[in-house]
Amino acid sequence: xxxxxxxxxxxxxALAAACATEPEPAPLQFAAEAxxxxxxxxxxxxxKDGERYLRDLSANLNIPREEICKELSRYDCMTxxxxxxxxxxxxxxxxxxxPIEDAALTSPIAVDRLALHVCTNRVRMDKxxxxxxxxxxxxxxxxxxxxxxxxxxxxxSTADAIYGSVLLRSPSERxxxxxxxxxxxxxxxxxxxxxxxxxxxxxLSCFAVASSLEAVFY
Amino acid sequence: MTHEQEERWHDDxxxxxGNAAVKQKSTRTGALIALGVSVVTLVAAALAPGAPLIQQAxxxxxxxxxxxxxxxxxxxxxxxxxxxAACHTTPPARNAFGMQVAERLAPGLPRPLSDEDFLKYLPxxxxxxxxxxxxxxGYSNIVEIxxxxxxxxxxxIPKTLACATEDATRAAGAQWNVCSYDxxxxxxxxxxxxxxxxxxxxxxxxxxxxxxxxxxxxxxxEALSKCLDSAYWLGPNGAVWNxxxxxxxxxxxxxxxENPGPVPLGDYDDDYNLFTWANSxxxxxxxxxxxxxxxxxxxxxxxxxxxxxxxxxxxxxxxxPVPVEKRAGMISxxxxxxxxxxxTSIPRTTAAQAYRSYLxxxxxxxxxxHPVIQEPMDxxxxxxxxxxxxxxxxxxxxxxxxxxxxxxxSGGYSYDADRLKGYVRVDGARVADAPAGGMxxxxxxxxxREWASVAANSDPFAIKVTGDYxxxxxxxxxxxxxxxxxSRLWRGLKSPTTYNYRVEKMLHDLVLTxxxxxx
Numbered sequence: 046x047x048x049x050x051x052x053x054x055x056x057x058x059a060l061a062a063a064c065a066t067e068p069e070p071a072p073l074q075f076a077a078e079a080x081x082x083x084x085x086x087x088x089x090x091x092x093k094d095g096e097r098y099l100r101d102l103s104a105n106l107n108i109p110r111e112e113i114c115k116e117l118s119r120y121d122c123m124t125x126x127x128x129x130x131x132x133x134x135x136x137x138x139x140x141x142x143x144p145i146e147d148a149a150l151t152s153p154i155a156v157d158r159l160a161l162h163v164c165t166n167r168v169r170m171d172k173x174x175x176x177x178x179x180x181x182x183x184x185x186x187x188x189x190x191x192x193x194x195x196x197x198x199x200x201x202s203t204a205d206a207i208y209g210s211v212l213l214r215s216p217s218e219r220x221x222x223x224x225x226x227x228x229x230x231x232x233x234x235x236x237x238x239x240x241x242x243x244x245x246x247x248x249l250s251c252f253a254v255a256s257s258l259e260a261v262f263y
Numbered sequence: 264m265t266h267e268q269e270e271r272w273h274d275d276x277x278x279x280x281g282n283a284a285v286k287q288k289s290t291r292t293g294a295l296i297a298l299g300v301s302v303v304t305l306v307a308a309a310l311a312p313g314a315p316l317i318q319q320a321x322x323x324x325x326x327x328x329x330x331x332x333x334x335x336x337x338x339x340x341x342x343x344x345x346x347x348a349a350c351h352t353t354p355p356a357r358n359a360f361g362m363q364v365a366e367r368l369a370p371g372l373p374r375p376l377s378d379e380d381f382l383k384y385l386p387x388x389x390x391x392x393x394x395x396x397x398x399x400x401g402y403s404n405i406v407e408i409x410x411x412x413x414x415x416x417x418x419x420i421p422k423t424l425a426c427a428t429e430d431a432t433r434a435a436g437a438q439w440n441v442c443s444y445d446x447x448x449x450x451x452x453x454x455x456x457x458x459x460x461x462x463x464x465x466x467x468x469x470x471x472x473x474x475x476x477x478x479x480x481x482x483x484x485e486a487l488s489k490c491l492d493s494a495y496w497l498g499p500n501g502a503v504w505n506x507x508x509x510x511x512x513x514x515x516x517x518x519x520x521e522n523p524g525p526v527p528l529g530d531y532d533d534d535y536n537l538f539t540w541a542n543s544x545x546x547x548x549x550x551x552x553x554x555x556x557x558x559x560x561x562x563x564x565x566x567x568x569x570x571x572x573x574x575x576x577x578x579x580x581x582x583x584p585v586p587v588e589k590r591a592g593m594i595s596x597x598x599x600x601x602x603x604x605x606x607t608s609i610p611r612t613t614a615a616q617a618y619r620s621y622l623x624x625x626x627x628x629x630x631x632x633h634p635v636i637q638e639p640m641d642x643x644x645x646x647x648x649x650x651x652x653x654x655x656x657x658x659x660x661x662x663x664x665x666x667x668x669x670x671x672x673s674g675g676y677s678y679d680a681d682r683l684k685g686y687v688r689v690d691g692a693r694v695a696d697a698p699a700g701g702m703x704x705x706x707x708x709x710x711x712r713e714w715a716s717v718a719a720n721s722d723p724f725a726i727k728v729t730g731d732y733x734x735x736x737x738x739x740x741x742x743x744x745x746x747x748x749x750s751r752l753w754r755g756l757k758s759p760t761t762y763n764y765r766v767e768k769m770l771h772d773l774v775l776t777x778x779x780x781x782x
Contacts, residue, residue, distance in 0.1 A: 083434040085441035085782055086424045091738040093455065100460040134505055137515035142508035213464040263455050 090262040092148065095123035095131025098159065098261065105210045106167045107179055114162040122162060127155040157256050164251035168244055180206050180251055185243040194237035195246075200225040203247060211254045224250050326350065326385070333386050338411030338746050347629050348413070354629055358415035360397035360404060367391040411743035424744055424777075439782040446479040447471055449780035453486050456736055457502070459495030462486070480775060487774055491767055497543055498563040499535070506731050507538040510593065510620035512602055519580035528672060529598040530581045533557050537593055540566045547764045548728055548756070549719035552592040552621060557583060584677035585669065591715035594621070595669055597676040604671030608686035608694050609643045611656075613671075614663035622704075622718055623727035626655050631723070633705045635661045642697040643690040664701035665711040722757070729753035732770060737778050748776040 093101070099122065103110040114122035123131060129141055130149040136142045164180075171178035185199045186192040204224040208216035216224070231246040232239070254260060330349055331340035339345045347354050350361030357365060369376060369384035376384070393405035400417040402410075413419035426434060426442035434442040450470050454462045462470070473479050496502050513531045515522075520530030536558040541550040543566070557569045574583060585595050593599060594617045603613035618624050624631025634657035641648040647656040670677050674685070683695045700709045704721055708714045718724055729752045733741050741749040752769055755761035762768040773779060 082437055082439070083426065083430045083441055085439075086426055087422070087744065087781065088441075089738055089778070090782065097455060097459050104460060104463075134508060136505075136508040136511075137513040137518065140512075140514070142512065143505075209464060213461060213467050263452060263461075 090258075092132050093261055093263050094144065095127060095133055095155070095159065098131070098156070099123055099163075101260075102163050102211070102255065105213070106163065107177075108163070108166060108170070113166065114159050122155075122159050127151075127158070130155050131159075156261055157252075160252050160255040160260075164248050164255060167251065168248045171247075172244060179210060181244055181247040182206070185240070186238045192238060194232075195228055195243060197225070200228065204250070207247075207251050207254050211251065211260055212257075224253075227253075326381075329382050329385050330389070333389050334408055337408050338743055339408070358397075360392070360414035363392040363395055363397050363404070364388045411746060422744060441782050444775070444777050444780040445782055446476065446483065446780065448782050449774060450479070450483050450486060452779070453483055453490060453774055457487060457490030457496050458493050459502075483774060484771055487771060491543070491770070492564055494563045497539060497566075499560070502735065503539050503542050504535055506542075506735060507535055510538070510616075511535060511598065512616075513598075514602065517601065523580075527580050529596075529601040529676070531598040532560075533581075533583065534593050534596050534598050536560055536566055537596075540568075541592075542766045544767065545765055548766050549724070549764050550592055552594060552715040552719040552724075554592040555587050555590040584675055586678055589669075589678040589710075589712070591711045594666075594715060595678075595711060600669055600671040600676045604666065604669065606671060606673045608667065608683055608690050609645075609660070609663055609697060610666050610669075610671065611659055611663045613666045613669075615659060617666075617718075618662060618703075621727060622721065622723040623730065624723065626659050629655065631704075632658045633702065634658050635702050640697075643686070643694045645690075658702075661702035662714075664698050665708060665714040667697050668699055669711065720757075722753075725753040725756045728766065729756055729769065732766070732773065733778075736770075736773060741778075745778050748778055752776075 099113055100110060102108070103113045106113075111121070116122055116126045120126050123133065128135055129139070129145065130152045132144045132152075134141050134144055167179060168181045171181035175183055180203065182199075182203065185195050187196055201221055204216050204221045207224070208214060208220065227250065228237070228242075228246050231249060232242045235242050327345045327347065327349070330345040331337065334340060337345070339349060348358070350357055350364060352358050364385075365388075368388040369380055372380060372384075393408075394403050396403050397414045398417040398419075400420050402412070402420055404414045406421060407414045407419070410421035412421050431442040434440045439445060439448060447467070447470055451461055451467065454460060461467075470479065470482060473482065490496055494501060498504070511531050511534045513535075514524070516524040517526050517528040518524045518530060519527030520532055537554055538551055540546055540558040541548050541554065547553075557574060558566050559569050560566055571587065577583075581597075583590075583597050585597075589595065594613075599613065599616075603616050604610035607613075615626050618626060618631060622631065626632070632655065634654075638658075639647045639653055639656035639660035641656075641660075646652065647660065668678055668680055668682050670679060670682060674682060680699070683697055686694045700707060701714065702708065703714050703717050704723070706717050708717055729749065730741065733745075733749060733752075737745070752773055755772065756764060756766075756769050762772075
């Protein structure tokens with residue numbers, strides 16, 4: 046299975062491209078590649094579909110299913126907005142009796158949108174209620190908040206929380222290193238100890254992991 | 264040829280006397296002559312004015328059986344019939360393999376070949392192309408035939424699924440063991456497929472700490488048992504419910520009962536509930552075709568049979584008018600008649616939908632053809648005896664006759680032995696002559712109950728039931744590499760000593776297959 050960071054890198058690149066007025070960011074310094082895993086002789090991974098994807102994130106990020114993702118703050122992302130492209134069916138009205146055989150062109154866009162919704166929500170809730178924070182916890186810049194950049198322990202524990210919540214496992218050393226290295230790019234052009242930078246890093250790191258192949262397929 | 268194969272050969276070609284539905288004893292020659300009727304019509308269709316580009320090609324209804332007679336051990340011949348796609352793209356147009364065979368099929372004899380000549384020379388033609396490679400994928404035709412891959416599709420090639428020893432060792436220590444059944448992967452997958460969400464991290468970590476494989480498999484079975492009762496699996500709009508969508512084809516606009524549409528004709532909740540019932544707990548899945556009762560939901564995951572007294576008290580728009588002794592599970596419900604039979608005398612759409620939904624044969628794709636001598640009789644004067652139509656209607660019409668006594672929208676969804684008399688004014692006098700008996704899978708049946716019984720006890724039914732779940736859980740149709748495991752499952756579903764038509768028992772073994780548990 047491909048590294049979870051593949052899509053994260055793509056997300057970062059896309060985000061960087063969107064900020065056209067910003068200077069070109071410095072290349073990331075990622076940890077050395079691990080040996081390629083043995084390829085499956087007959088891969089059968091399946092798309093989780095939008096409902097199961099949101100149920101998982103709902104349980105693991107502690108956000109009620111009915112609140113986790115709403116378009117225009119009103120329409121459920123799966124039920125009302127992206128049901129068919131996310132592998133759902135709607136037989137009685139749309140006559141879609143079975144999930145579409147192949148992912149639609151818009152399916153990855155919809156998955157990304159769900160992931161971004163969920164991660165943005167979770168970090169917003171963490172900021173509003175720090176005592177119940179799941180991902181974005183206090184202590185980024187030391188006990189007194191005066192450090193010039195994020196504390197390594199905080200980066201590591203946040204990476205661990207993201208992987209544990211989204212993928213139900215601990216990250217590898219390489220995965221932690223890669224997320225930590227990503228902080229510098231998020232901070233590009235801003236002070237590294239800006240709380241907004243830390244919040245953005247948590248949101249985007251969450252997005253990178255939640256939109257990874259490992260999170261979307263099973 | 265073994266004695267058993269010889270018997271099957273004769274059985275396959277045993278002709279049946281048209282609408283009288285009387286099975287005859289026959290010799291092979293007699294059978295060929297009988298089948299020749301439909302073959303001649305097909306050839307005539309190919310030569311008809313305006314028929315584009317098919318003058319030199321003709322599909323032969325006996326060909327799928329003849330192919331399997333030549334290669335009885337080929338994987339494509341599990342059910343005794345090869346797929347038309349073995350030799351054709353869209354019949355009668357041939358694929359690359361079919362063209363190779365055609366070139367060597369009695370060269371010099373005038374076309375079209377008679378059926379006798381076709382069957383006489385086909386084995387030699389097949390033999391002559393065995394060492395060729397029609398799709399130039401590096402595998403000879405005979406290797407692909409025996410492996411079950413497509414001889415005319417370069418992307419379909421025999422595969423070896425075993426890992427090299429070194430890879431197997433590495434994979435065993437990796438996060439995913441892609442070289443064999445990975446119990447941790449299967450444990451998570453069972454939660455996802457049957458409960459609709461991943462296990463908790465604590466459950467997952469706890470599972471990974473178990474070293475004994477038997478204990479791990481026991482945990483997987485326990486998780487499955489629990490999830491089989493979940494709302495995600497059994498509930499409205501759940502996984503089982505959604506398997507039934509294509510069979511029921513709900514349309515809210517004409518729904519009656521709870522949450523009715525603007526033109527309430529029938530309530531498909533009855534159909535979904537019966538389907539879920541027959542596919543759950545210790546119930547017999549054949550009841551989707553055989554049940555003479557209905558089922559209601561008392562909670563999202565609790566179902567129970569409805570008494571006839573309660574059924575009779577229902578509001579008019581949700582009653583099930585077919586009398587108990589005439590019911591045949593989901594193919595005689597009010598909804599099935601409403602959306603399929605509607606106003607027609609000879610409800611071919613109804614029969615075709617039942618054939619497709621419960622036996623997996625789509626007649627529109629020329630699947631499951633068992634042409635009957637002297638058919639189609641075209642009792643309703645719809646022109647189906649025209650050569651281009653008769654190819655399929657020689658099977659479809661006799662398949663349909665048992666449905667002709669069941670009313671759709673007109674007639675109020677009831678059973679009426681004299682129903683067709685009411686169509687004489689519209690469809691002509693002959694429509695009343697259409698018989699109540701018909702044919703399915705080459706067997707005569709007296710009525711819809713018998714139709715359903717033959718269907719429910721057939722191999723295609725077990726294959727379709729197992730295949731529906733296979734596709735849902737494995738994520739694709741069973742392919743050539745799955746045949747051993749897939750065959751064991753559907754045969755087990757039929758076996759009284761294995762699963763005895765209990766879907767949940769079959770699923771307990773499905774989740775332990777390599778196809779399910781190898782990432």
